[in-house]
Amino acid sequence: MLKKYLKRLLLGSALGLGGLLVLSQPAFAEETVSLEMFTINNTWMLVSAFLVFIMHLGFATLEAGLTRSKNTVNILFKNVMILSIGLLTYALVGFNLMYPGEGSWILGQWFGFAGFGIGTDAAGLTSAYNPGYTYWTDFIFQGMFAATCATIVSGAVAERIKLHSFLVFSTIYVALIYPWLGSWKWGGGWLDGLGFYDFAGSTLVHSVGGWAALACIIILGPRFGKYSQGQSRAIPGHSMPLATIGVFLLWLGWFGFNGGSVLSADPGLVSYVFVTTALAAAAGVVGSMFASEFMLKKPDLSMVLNGSLAGLVGITAGADVVSIPSAIIIGLVAGALVVASVIFIDSKLKIDDPVGATSVHLVCGIWGTLAVGIFSPDHSFLTQLLGVVAYGAVSFVSAFVIFSIVKAVMGVRVTEREEIRGLDIDEHGMEAYAGFQIFSTEG
Amino acid sequence: MLKKYLKRLLLGSALGLGGLLVLSQPAFAEETVSLEMFTINNTWMLVSAFLVFIMHLGFATLEAGLTRSKNTVNILFKNVMILSIGLLTYALVGFNLMYPGEGSWILGQWFGFAGFGIGTDAAGLTSAYNPGYTYWTDFIFQGMFAATCATIVSGAVAERIKLHSFLVFSTIYVALIYPWLGSWKWGGGWLDGLGFYDFAGSTLVHSVGGWAALACIIILGPRFGKYSQGQSRAIPGHSMPLATIGVFLLWLGWFGFNGGSVLSADPGLVSYVFVTTALAAAAGVVGSMFASEFMLKKPDLSMVLNGSLAGLVGITAGADVVSIPSAIIIGLVAGALVVASVIFIDSKLKIDDPVGATSVHLVCGIWGTLAVGIFSPDHSFLTQLLGVVAYGAVSFVSAFVIFSIVKAVMGVRVTEREEIRGLDIDEHGMEAYAGFQIFSTEG
Amino acid sequence: MLKKYLKRLLLGSALGLGGLLVLSQPAFAEETVSLEMFTINNTWMLVSAFLVFIMHLGFATLEAGLTRSKNTVNILFKNVMILSIGLLTYALVGFNLMYPGEGSWILGQWFGFAGFGIGTDAAGLTSAYNPGYTYWTDFIFQGMFAATCATIVSGAVAERIKLHSFLVFSTIYVALIYPWLGSWKWGGGWLDGLGFYDFAGSTLVHSVGGWAALACIIILGPRFGKYSQGQSRAIPGHSMPLATIGVFLLWLGWFGFNGGSVLSADPGLVSYVFVTTALAAAAGVVGSMFASEFMLKKPDLSMVLNGSLAGLVGITAGADVVSIPSAIIIGLVAGALVVASVIFIDSKLKIDDPVGATSVHLVCGIWGTLAVGIFSPDHSFLTQLLGVVAYGAVSFVSAFVIFSIVKAVMGVRVTEREEIRGLDIDEHGMEAYAGFQIFSTEG
DSSP: OHHHHHHHHHHHHHHTHHHHHHHHSGGGGGGOOOHHHHHHHHHHHHHHHHHHHHHHHHHHHHHHHTSOGGGHHHHHHHHHHHHHHHHHHIIIIIHHHHOOOGGGEETTTTEEOOOSSOOTTSSOOGGGGOSSSOHHHHHHHHHHHHHHHHHHHHHHTTTTBOHHHHHHHHHHIIIIIHHHHHHTTTTSOHHHHHTOOOSSOIIIIIIHHHHHHHHHHHHHOOOTTSEETTEEOOOOOSOHHHHHHHHHHHHHHHHHHHHGGGSSOOHHHHHHHHHHHHHHHHHHHHHHHHHHHHHTSSOOHHHHHHHHHHHHHHHHTTTTTSOHHHHHHHHHHHHHHHHHHHHIIIIISOOOOTTOHIIIIIIHHHHHHHHHHHHOTTSOHHHHHHHHHHHHHHHHHHHHHHHHHHHHHHOSBOOHHHHHHOHIIIIISOOTTTTOOOOOOOO | OHHHHHHHHHHHHHHTHHHHHHHHSGGGGGGOOOHHHHHHHHHHHHHHHHHHHHHHHHHHHHHHHTSOGGGHHHHHHHHHHHHHHHHHHIIIIIHHHHOOOGGGEETTTTEEOOOSSOOTTSSOOGGGGOSSSOHHHHHHHHHHHHHHHHHHHHHHTTTTBOHHHHHHHHHHIIIIIHHHHHHHHTTSOHHHHHTOOOSSOIIIIIIHHHHHHHHHHHHHOOOTTSEETTEEOOOOOSOHHHHHHHHHHHHHHHHHHHHGGGSSOOHHHHHHHHHHHHHHHHHHHHHHHHHHHHHTSSOOHHHHHHHHHHHHHHHHTTTTTSOHHHHHHHHHHHHHHHHHHHHIIIIISOOOOTTOHIIIIIIHHHHHHHHHHHHOTTSOHHHHHHHHHHHHHHHHHHHHHHHHHHHHHHOSBOOHHHHHHOHIIIIISOOTTTTOOOOOOOO | OHHHHHHHHHHHHHHTHHHHHHHHSGGGGGGOOOHHHHHHHHHHHHHHHHHHHHHHHHHHHHHHHTSOGGGHHHHHHHHHHHHHHHHHHIIIIIHHHHOOOGGGEETTTTEEOOOSSOOTTSSOOGGGGOSSSOHHHHHHHHHHHHHHHHHHHHHHTTTTBOHHHHHHHHHHIIIIIHHHHHHTTTTSOHHHHHTOOOSSOIIIIIIHHHHHHHHHHHHHOOOTTSEETTEEOOOOOSOHHHHHHHHHHHHHHHHHHHHGGGSSOOHHHHHHHHHHHHHHHHHHHHHHHHHHHHHTSSOOHHHHHHHHHHHHHHHHTTTTTSOHHHHHHHHHHHHHHHHHHHHIIIIISOOOOTTOHIIIIIIHHHHHHHHHHHHOTTSOHHHHHHHHHHHHHHHHHHHHHHHHHHHHHHOSBOOHHHHHHOHIIIIISOOTTTTOOOOOOOO
16 A cells, blocks of 8 residues: 555656756755645645635626526526636646746747646746746646636626627637736736736736726626616615625635735745735725715625625735735725725716626726835835736727627627526526525515 | 745745744744744644634525525625624734733733734734744634634524624624633633633633623514514524535534644644544534434424534534544534524523524533533543633623613614514615526426 | 643644554654655645535535425435435444455455444554555545545435435445445455556546436436426426535535545645646536537536536546546546436436436546546556446445335335425425515516
8 A cells, every 4th residue: 555655656746747856956956945845835825726716606606696697597607617718728828828937938028928738848837936836736726816817807797798709708818818918927027027016916817807897898888777867777686695605705715816826835924915815805894884884875785795805806916015004904995995986887987897896806906006006115106006007008908809809700799688588598598596486485 | 036935935934923933932942843844734724714714604604594585684794794893803902812921911810911903023922822833823713713703693683683783792792702701711811720621612612602692682582573472483594505505614614613723733633623523513413313303303404404513512622632432422412402402492491593593502512611521531520610600601791781781872673663674675775685586487 | 831732742643643653663664754744644635625525515505406496405404414424424334344454354355344433543544555644534534535425316316205215225325335345446455456546436436426326216216297208308406506506616625535535745646636627627617518509509507517527527537647638638528428418318218317416427437437548558448447347236236225125115205295395395394495585576
């Protein structure tokens, strides 16, 4: 039996060679970590990967809960697909676009690509970015991230987008745009060189997703009946328990999203990031509660749910570099901001975003990125602003162009009849609650 | 890229200084652990922290599932708020009340406070309590615990309490009473000195929460229509799937609640605690099934769900010090006990506890604490009883006094009209299932 | 306080002696791992154990979602019970049947038993199978697995089986048949000696459960109204959100199911297994989407959900020994296969399997096991086929005989009246959504 264990260890070492060999390469010789430390780091990164995985269930339930039951199958379907497409395309091209490695850059660190497919022999040996874990761990952690970006769009375009048009757009965006833009900072591209800071993706993930969401819903237009005679009509979601489950799962996943972005199990940093993340989320809840009582005159559950996400998005850029009081302030502001933003976008701009994705991910993503320049003494506000603008311009324009092409080629919006009946029947031929019976009702 | 890694490692070390410095202090000199072991311990404690976090989603869904849909938004709102308030107040005062440290005790270890706020320079350097993880890990693990205590109250007072009154009461209880009482044992206070044992909180968390729940529901009175002409009327919950999700998530979280209470990743202890925890929960299920078939003449799902929680609460005090057969017996007894207790409190005492929180957390918390005195040869039954009585008296009286003041100042109960219409409409202006449609029904 | 830590460490060592002593035994002397590595391995295995635990919630919600609301309480009840019974019987007999250890085999490695109960002094010291973790960790990880096998049956027999008959059958199957068959390979029995390979249980868990499901539903017959005049009638599930939650949780749990089957935290192997597992699941989704569009002319959500499970079951046998492209192919084929199989079993064979358990677990379990022989150069297709046939014959016959005896003794099927009214009312005296009210509906 022991032989089996040793054989596995050996095989494991061979498979993990990408990571382990790095340790013995000249460049790293003086800072080798022990096999034990390598194993702990790697284990924590895998735990973080499965936590980020959970966020996809969080998005699926949150979006389903905040929309109507006649479109629930459609939303669930999109979320299952996007995760899967995201992982597969990240293996095919995304990973090597995002982490091209030293030799593969062109256009002065604006673009790089290390070739198709993944494998430890590939040119894109990203373990070179740090000695903390294997190539495979790197891929799976980053792959789980990639899919979250496209999922942000899914909620905003809900209840009126054609299924196949959404899938085509998302595939292109997650396969090409997200990783290309990610390379600018995390891949070691031009913005990294300028000192722009985004710890875990307030901008690289959330704003990049949020800008795409904004571009798409501008093109799509509002849901049928949403605005009439200059008035916005509230269209409540069909299940607050589902939405609440979603938010708790997203918060949970964020411990891996931010905690894993330390890129090692470093005890001080990971635990500090846990604390700033949790306190910012809690402060986001409290901030949005007060804002909701003040602006809406009631303690609105959906606002408070979005408030916790706002706090989380807000702290994501600087979770490792701001103080505890700053983390709480960032969360409080994000929580208030998201309430104001949801009201403003809905009532003033008259842009229809069923789940508030642009307010949560785009607005608070910008806030969090700028907050690094405000609260961290080591980072420049102007550089942060430059990053926000650069990412905003390119991601919005890219999404707008791609979605416009999709619109021209195959159309993006279901018919009015389909929209009224619900996408579940016409796009999927099934209902979310077909066998649902309530026998007795109880006062 | 490597430089970044090293910089992070350095920054991490600086941030984690609280924990790491401890290792080099004279007092600990002879028992330093390696950086690798420190990192493993710390990682496991963070995993435990996120597992305890999941319990809050478990409570939210369990309580929502066992009550009526007209109060669901209210319950979800309370659970999101309590977690957030619990974390923030624990950072502000709770942590330093619970772990005041050697120099901050007054009144002969009955009370201690190390000052406001958290930070590694604060007087309340609780990493001194063990060399296994950083200050921040200590805070976040204990902070997740703190909020669970207040959540126990939430379910018992459901469907009739005023939102703001609940929030005021809970804030005071979780910010001041829970950590103060916790300091008696886990902070090194007077009961710790006497040899009282409570591994992970059968008393310190569950009974302290359960006594508060009891005090509150005595003051609140039963729900409208619950008792008429001396008869108790069953008011079934609106979603057994939600309740079941809640119980599974609580069970899951308990692996961190108990497993993390080892305060290190010690392989023998943590794995042993996993086994006693899982078997006691399983035995609780089986015990409650038989009790349900015997007492209610049917296999009642809600009883079986409470049975698993009963087993978990029961094993919590002694998960590390009782044998495997004892763990199973503790679970079986707890499972039967909870069924009898739910029936007794509901039908005989006529105290209305919608989710059975007092039976699960208070009654089985007492049972579990006393069980340590029965099944562990190293602990005294009388000391355990003393702990149960001391905690019971002070937590019940504290909760009773605070909730009475809240009642006098702002009232605690919604109007009858509001209660009948449901709290969601009147307190929150929204419904849990507003857009819920069932198109076809299926025989 | 430090004393407490050291005492715990000591106590921990004592309790974990089973595992730790092994390291100092002569046979292992030359390959001792450091205490740090032992602790990491052990921690990862415990994380894997709680991930596999989550799968039980996944099964519960998936099965509940895919069936009608009148049988939901029954399904939830069965899943809570099976997990509990599985853990308790595994402690009583299962563990020592599955891992009998060198001295306890009879009948030429066809059967072994190391005695009743668990404990480090027991003859069945399974830590001898590898030096990576403690005895207790071994037990809890394997115990969580055991219960999944019986749960597979639960979905297939849903909506018509008598509760107590199911519980009796499952108890026998999980207590005796699953561990006995498991010993053939993982316990070091005759098939292990022949070179049969099943990394994490495509056959040992999923097919063994799937064959039992098939035997039971053949005996039970279809649900009332399922087939009339030679036509199969679709009976849609009552909650696609519940089903989707189930699938995501199962996928999540699979990272522990497969990742933990490495039996250590080996960085290369565990991370590689994460990647093959995730990509096969993603490919299963894509494969089933195309198959669904092709065969059913619509993007069917339940097919896509089963597609991800199909990919996961398919990769389970060879997750550590196939290449990345092979993993994707295995997933794609499994995804297409499950759609074809569901249609074939339902429409052609007219065997009623409400959740598609036989297609997912049995058909794709066979596919995954054979795929090892196809895609891994180190394994023989014929040996894999031999394993499939041997396991298939014995598990199907065992299940058929046991369930037939249960049928003869106590009956297995509820009355037609009960089936039409739903099992919740008649077997449990309660409803899944009793207090469920929808106040306003929203177009």
